[in-house]
Amino acid sequence: METIASHIDWAMAYLCVAEAGGFTRAAEQLGCSKAHVSKQVAQLESALGVQLLYRTTRRLTVTEAGQIYLGYCQQLRETLEAAGRAVTNVRQEVSGLLRITAPTTFGEVFLADFLLAFKQRYPAIKVDVDLSLNFRDLEADGFDLGIRSSPGQSDRLIAKPVGVRRDWLVASPALIAQVGAPTRPEQLATLPCIVNGHFRDAERWLFFLADASTSVEVCSWLKINDYQLIQKLCLQGAGFACLPRYRVEPDVQAGRLQRVMPDYDLPYFPIYLVYPYRQPQPAKVRALIDFASEWFAGQERVQVRL
Incomplete structure (x- = not known):
C-alpha cells in the first residue's frame, strides 16, 4: 500500500542512488542491501509512471524526468534537515x-x-x-x-x-448615589467623566447596542493619559470612566466600583x-x-x- 511515508522513503533512496552514482554505493551509505534499494527505486518509478534511471551493466544515467525529480528530492532533504534543526534548537x-x-x-x-x-x-x-x-x-x-x-x-x-481589548464603563458607588446611574449614553453629556488623553478624540465615546451605535461628547472635566491614575480617581468618585476590564473587574466584584450600562458594548x-x-x-x-x-x-x- 502506497503512503506518503513510503514515497518519502523511496525518494530518499533514489536521491542516494543518483548522487552516489550506483546502487552498490547507495546501499552501503543507507546500511541496507543492494536489492532493497533497487526495489525502492523500482517502486518509486512505478508509482510515478516514469523512468528515473537508465541502467546498464557499466553505468547508471539519470533520465530527463529523473533530473527534474532529483531537484525536488534535494529540496525535500533540505526541508527535513531544517525541520530537524528547528526542533532541536527549540528544545536545546x-x-x-x-x-x-x-x-x-x-x-x-x-x-x-x-x-x-x-x-x-x-x-x-x-x-x-x-x-x-x-x-x-x-x-x-x-x-x-x-x-x-x-x-x-x-x-x-x-x-x-x-x-x-475591551473596556467597561464604571463609576464609584458614592458618585452614583450622588448623580445617579445613566441608562443611555446621551446622559453622559451632563455627568462628570474622566477621559484618557492618550487617545485621539478622547472626549467622544462610542457605544453599541444590538445593531445600533451611539456617539456622545461626554462631560469631561479631567483628561489623563495614565490608566492607573484614572482608576484611582474613579475609585474616589471623581467621575465616570472607561477602563480596561482586566483592571477594574476585581474592583467591580468587590463593590468598590459599579459597572454602568452593562448592556452597551464599548469598541474592542x-x-x-x-x-x-x-x-x-x-x-x-x-x-x-x-x-x-x-x-x-x-x-x-x-x-x-x-
Whole structure:
C-alpha cells in the first residue's frame, strides 16, 4: 500500500542512488542491501509512471524526468534537515537575550505572570522588557517582540492577532448615589467623566447596542493619559470612566466600583504580537512567539485595552 511515508522513503533512496552514482554505493551509505534499494527505486518509478534511471551493466544515467525529480528530492532533504534543526534548537538551544516592548498598562498587570512562566520553560533565556506608552520601532530599537493594539504599517513586520481589548464603563458607588446611574449614553453629556488623553478624540465615546451605535461628547472635566491614575480617581468618585476590564473587574466584584450600562458594548480591537520578519527566525524568538501565542490562548480573562 502506497503512503506518503513510503514515497518519502523511496525518494530518499533514489536521491542516494543518483548522487552516489550506483546502487552498490547507495546501499552501503543507507546500511541496507543492494536489492532493497533497487526495489525502492523500482517502486518509486512505478508509482510515478516514469523512468528515473537508465541502467546498464557499466553505468547508471539519470533520465530527463529523473533530473527534474532529483531537484525536488534535494529540496525535500533540505526541508527535513531544517525541520530537524528547528526542533532541536527549540528544545536545546533556546538561550540568550530577548527584548520585548509592551504598553505600560499591560505590563503592570500581566507581564509578571507571563515572564515567570516563560522563564520556567526556558531557564537559559534573559529578557529585557520596555514598558511605555510611546511607539517603539522594533527594528531600529532592536526589539524581538512587541505587544500592540495595531498591526503597524511596515511590510518588514509580522503581526499575529492573539486576543482582543475591551473596556467597561464604571463609576464609584458614592458618585452614583450622588448623580445617579445613566441608562443611555446621551446622559453622559451632563455627568462628570474622566477621559484618557492618550487617545485621539478622547472626549467622544462610542457605544453599541444590538445593531445600533451611539456617539456622545461626554462631560469631561479631567483628561489623563495614565490608566492607573484614572482608576484611582474613579475609585474616589471623581467621575465616570472607561477602563480596561482586566483592571477594574476585581474592583467591580468587590463593590468598590459599579459597572454602568452593562448592556452597551464599548469598541474592542485585536491584540497583536508584532515582530520583525527574519528567515529563518532565531530559535529564541520562535520560542517566544510560540509561547506568547499559547499563553494568550489560555488567558480567557485577558480582555485588554492597550
